[in-house]
Amino acid sequence: MSAAASIPSPDSASPTRRAWPRVFVFLAAVYALACVPLLWIGYGADHDAWLVATSALNLASGQGYTPSRLPGYPLLEFLCSVLIPWGGCAASNAAALIATAFAALVFWRVLNLRDEPARGSALAFFALQPYVLKNAFTTMDYNFALLFVLVAYWAMLKKRHVFAGIEVGVAAGFRSTSALFALPLVWLIWRERRGWKAFLLFCLSTGLTGLIAYSPLLLKYGVQFLFFRISDFASTKWHCLAGAYHGVSYLGPLATAAVVAALFASLASPERRRAWRAQLGDVPFVALCLYGLLFAVLPDESDYLVIAAPFLALWLPRVVGRRWWIAIVALTILHGIATIDLVGGESGERRLGVRPTLGVLPSDALMRLRYERLSERLPRVGVAQQPTVVLSGNSAIEIDNPRVEPARVRVGAGEIDLFRFTGTNVYVTFRLFLDDVKALQANGWRVGYLDITRGNAINSYGYDPAKEGCFEINAQELSGLPNWPIKKR
16 A cells, blocks of 8 residues: 555544435435436447447457457457347446446445545545446446456555556456556556566566457557557647547536636645645556546547546545535536536537536437437438438447448449438438548439538538538437537537
């Protein structure tokens, strides 16, 4: 256990302070009951969740292994190749829920090993952090990786170096960036002078386990999968603005403001400054710096910061004190229910000006339900005697949908892969490049797009469908859902 874990905290164990965590236990139960129905509503609002399902279904059907996206998430994709053919989205989503529950249990063990005085509030923050909770009901890798990162930290606190290394390797097999957690653990070995043997055992077990986990990708691509290229049409300015937006969205504007205010206030207190100095070398702070730097390089989604949740819960209470910490926990939980967001749709251009919206969790639920409805109702946009293709922006309409079938369409001298609604002349695709749009229009096709995909087409594919003669479809109206303001992704 690190020396920093013994630093006194302003928290005390009065009956009142012991009682308030029960409120968060109650909220956790309410959240869970509200979110459990999402297990049966698709793989998630995140497009990547549906790509994981595609990879799993291809693997299960004998078509071989193709990662959902590079650099690959092999352990999740192979796990889902067993679960999805058996139980569909409910099975893979339930696996994420089970992984999250075990992560909370392991985190509680970590809190006890470190003798943290603010255990109830730290566990509440971790379990109810909106992005952690959202991914508990989604077929994505984040919470699986988080589970094994926490197990690795628990094992390192117990000085079980081989087991800790194996767990880091397994975490990396679910999400490659989890391998970076090896660095804070190596730092802990050095800081506590555990010796070269501990260092070598940890590094060898980490490397060997990671190598086994990624062997399907090594066999398929060699080492080339490590040098994948991310295509990005966005400007540097857009990158910075998106990074700021997603960073603030992780805890929410109010909680983020509270964190900043609390950190500045703590610097004015000699006692708090001593706590700051003591925490600078502790694993949670080192991990936060490392993953914060990684997020600054690639800040595409707030979900990338899921791994920060337990380390924030270990670090912040010790440097800001109880009152600020309780406010931060409460405001973060509120962000999951209702929040403040920028003007515009979730994939539209971000504009100055704020408005109250539904929080992370109800917004995610509405987006999932919307795509479920659209997968049934999109044929209504077709007209007689003229084929129609719709840019959906999300493969949720195409994947694992019994209403559609793959279709290769010849357009001029080339061919385009689309999905056709059975028995109709309406086709759908989540990705359509400008050359394809022009070719389809030249051959008499109607090309439409969901209004919620316009910003994505502009920033990902480099063209504005509204300016290219495509007709717009109001996704909210077609889905028949209430027109409640939802938070952007």
